[in-house]
Amino acid sequence: MRIVVLGAGAWGTALAMALSSRHAVSLWARDPVHCGEMASERVNRRHLDRMPFPPDLIVEPDFSAALAGADLAIVAVPVSGLRATIRRLAE
Numbered sequence: 562m563r564i565v566v567l568g569a570g571a572w573g574t575a576l577a578m579a580l581s582s583r584h585a586v587s588l589w590a591r592d593p594v595h596c597g598e599m600a601s602e603r604v605n606r607r608h609l610d611r612m613p614f615p616p617d618l619i620v621e622p623d624f625s626a627a628l629a630g631a632d633l634a635i636v637a638v639p640v641s642g643l644r645a646t647i648r649r650l651a652e
Contacts, residue, residue: 562632563585563630563632564633565586565627566580568590568639569590570608571609575609575612578615581618586617587618587647588621596621
């Protein structure tokens with residue numbers, strides 16, 4: 562199954578990491594700089610700095626690319642970002 566986790570806070574990151582052992586998982590964050598840091602360092606220094614990403618976890622800064630071909634999208638953003646994320650999904 563191809564899964565995208567929208568939101569790279571502690572919860573979204575941990576969920577993406579756990580699911581990546583059995584599924585193809587992409588992790589997206591609203592902040593493109595944060596995505597770049599996570600992709601290059603292979604860790605989420607803002608929230609789970611002691612937990613390196615599994616090798617198969619994909620960090621995708623592009624919203625549309627993250628959703629392309631996904632069988633399941635998990636929205637794991639804070640409530641303050643929920644409306645904007647859901648609107649983007651509806652498009």
